Amino acid sequence: xxxxxxxxxxxxxxxxxxxxxxxxxxxxxxxxxxxxxxxxxxxxxxxxxxxxxxxxxxxxxxxxxxxxxxxxxxxxxxxxxxxxxxxxxxxxxxxxxxxxxxxxxxxxxxxxxxxxxxxxxxxxxxxxxxxxxxxxxxxxxxxxx
Numbered sequence: 001x002x003x004x005x006x007x008x009x010x011x012x013x014x015x016x017x018x019x020x021x022x023x024x025x026x027x028x029x030x031x032x033x034x035x036x037x038x039x040x041x042x043x044x045x046x047x048x049x050x051x052x053x054x055x056x057x058x059x060x061x062x063x064x065x066x067x068x069x070x071x072x073x074x075x076x077x078x079x080x081x082x083x084x085x086x087x088x089x090x091x092x093x094x095x096x097x098x099x100x101x102x103x104x105x106x107x108x109x110x111x112x113x114x115x116x117x118x119x120x121x122x123x124x125x126x127x128x129x130x131x132x133x134x135x136x137x138x139x140x141x142x143x144x145x
Contacts, residue, residue: 021071022127024079029066032118033059048100048111052093060089064134072135084136085099092122 012021036058040051064085068074074081096118102112 012070018071019127022067025066025070026123026127029059029063030123032062032114034116034119038112041111046111047102048115049097051111052097052100052115056089056093060086063089067130068135071139073133074135076135081135085130088129088134089125092126095122 016024033055037051037055040054041048044050044054064082068078068081068085096115099118100111100114103117104111105110
């Protein structure tokens with residue numbers, strides 16, 4: 001089983017460019033984050049603020065770990081990279097909450113509709129923040145991508 005994983009991993013990193021890996025892993029993380037948001041949204045009686053915080057508590061960990069290894073192939077210190085990745089997601093939640101509030105209160109768009117729009121539109125910013133701030137190698141982003 002480990003042999004199969006190593007074979008797939010070799011193909012993943014050798015033949016799939018970083019930006020495509022980001023789209024694939026990010027797509028998985030996006031779907032997982034949105035499903036978590038929906039679950040918490042209905043669990044917390046449609047209180048999108050509470051749902052957003054709960055979703056971020058889970059999805060930030062998933063995203064940092066998967067992006068760190070499967071996209072940026074970082075082998076640096078997990079603790080320090082986690083600390084550097086966390087501000088990216090804190091920034092995202094700071095922008096995400098007003099987004100939901102504006103869509104809800106001004107445009108009358110419910111959180112289950114507004115949230116996937118935010119997740120998709122914020123993906124590009126997340127990529128650059130993670131690549132050039134959180135998981136850069138030797139003081140610079142990985143040039144081999």
